[in-house]
Amino acid sequence: MELNTYRVAIIGAGNIAGSHLEAMRAMSSPDRLTPCAIADVNSARADALAGKYGIRSYIDYKEMLAKEKPDIAIVTLPHYLHREASLFAAEQGCHILLEKPMALNTKECDEIIAAVRRNRVRMMVGHTHHYTAENREAKSWIASGRLGKLVMMNDRRHLPYDTPARPGWFFEKAKAGGGILTNLGSHSIDKLQWLTDSRVTGIKARVDYSLRRGDVEGGGTAFLDLSSGVPATISQSGYPGAIVDETELLFTGGSLLLRSGIGLxxxxxxxYREVPVPPQAPxxxxxxxxxxxxxxxxREPESSMAYSRSVVAAVESLYRSSELGTEVAVDQGGGANERG
Ligand SMILES: NC(=O)c1ccc[n+]([C@@H]2O[C@H](COP(=O)([O-])OP(=O)(O)OC[C@H]3O[C@@H](n4cnc5c(N)ncnc54)[C@H](O)[C@@H]3O)[C@@H](O)[C@H]2O)c1
Structure with a gap:
């Protein structure tokens, strides 16, 4: 059977754009996805990736989508531009792979969801942790019940956040939405929800603002109630120290230590003894x-729009809890959850 092929345009030529271009090359059927163009307001960046992958370069992504008419648009822009670019791509009839987090807040997520549904295109949000080999293996251990009942999860992520390599917009709340807990916290919340097929229903958090740059937080701790009934904690520090990226899963009959991308x-x-993780595609x-x-x-992708909105809703509640000094319920927005 002949497989469908798709032309792909990329909006934003920053750090993560190259990972998508490499992945298109690494597909088992390499003709399935053909990159055609890339746009960035920084023309040198767009030109560099366009030259490397033999595709056209644009400064204005709207001009690119109008001229190229790609089947799929990949949005790899700073968070404050996710809404605008997704709305435009949907109006152009493109399917969309939108980088995480879906948007700055749930209101913007709802606007994106409405535009995607109105234009009858498909959207996936890039919650890459669903596809990581160790994470999938850990999820299958939970489902198998071989260690008994999962009773709690502790997720710790510590790394120096304020490094010269990190683009400046990550430190502006208006552009990023928040600091480490928005950027990496959305990965952690996604991982904890996805591992247990559940949603965060309540959060108590305390956030710390001691970075030397910008107006975003540099760390924080949160206690999460999940609809699965399995409670979880998140600890994230962007201040100097040892680098840690671990999720500990504690069962009635054993425990798992998950280091995503590294091992289980x-x-x-x-x-702890390392367990074999089946090899898979990147x-x-x-x-x-x-x-x-x-x-x-x-059908919906694993990280549907409604699911991805739930991650933004949890992050939003995390900051609200810290401001209020109390536990807050997470508004999972009835209408947004109905379809995709
Ligand atoms: N899935 C993952 O593991 C992962 C990893 C890194 C980043 N991300 C996400 O990817 C997105 C991009 O992050 P990044 O690290 O690549 O950022 P980046 O700053 O390196 O890239 C963003 C690019 O967008 C360009 N840009 C800004 N405004 C534009 C506009 N109006 N039109 C066209 N281009 C414009 C910038 O010049 C920049 O080159 C974010 O949502 C981030 O959270 C995801």
Whole structure:
């Protein structure tokens, strides 16, 4: 059977754009996705990736979408531009792969969801943790019940956030939405929700603003209630120190230590021993395959719009809890959850 092929345009030629271009090359059927153009207000960046991958370069992404008429647009812009670019791409009839987090807040998510539904296109949000080999293996251990009942999860992410390599917009609340807890916290919240097939229903958080740059937080701690009934904590620090990226899963009959992208360890009664993780295609390749399946089978991708909105809703509640000094309920927006 002949497989459908799709032309792809990329909006934003920054740090993550190259990962999408590489993943298109690494697909098992390389003709399935053909990049045609890339746009960036920084023309040198767009030109560099366009030259490397033999595609056209634009400064104005609206001109690019109007001229190129791609089947799929990938949005890899700063967070404050996710809404604007998604609305335009949907109006142009493009399916959309939108980088995480979906938008600055749930109000913007709702506008995106309405535009995508109105234009009858498909949207996936790039929650890449769904496609990471170790995460998938950990999820299958939870589902198998072999360690008993999952009773709690602790997610810790510590790394120096204020580095010269991080683009300046990440430190402006108006452009990024928040600091480490928006950027990496959305990955952690996604991972905890997805591992347990549940949504965050309540949060108590305390956030710290001691970065030397910008007006975003540099760290924080949160206690999460999830609809699965399995409670979780998140600890994130962007201040200097040892680099940690670990999710500990504690069961009635054992424990798992998940280091996404690195490995998975099971507690044997005394200490952790590494467990084999089946090899698979790279996460960005699996993400594309899920998007194509969603387009062709008329189904939602793993990270549907409603799901991705739930991550933004949890992040929003996290900041509100810290401001109010109390636990807050997460508004999961009835209408947005109905379809996709
Ligand atoms: N899935 C992941 O693991 C992962 C990893 C890194 C980044 N991200 C996400 O990807 C997105 C982009 O992050 P990044 O690190 O690549 O940022 P970046 O700053 O490196 O890239 C953004 C690019 O957008 C360009 N840009 C800004 N305004 C524009 C406009 N109006 N039109 C066209 N181009 C414009 C900038 O010049 C820049 O080159 C963010 O949502 C981020 O959270 C996801």
């Amino acid at each position: 360890w099971a507690g044997d009664g005394r200490e 996460p960005f390749v699996l993400q594309f395959e899920d998007l194509l399946g969603a387009i062709e089978e008329g």
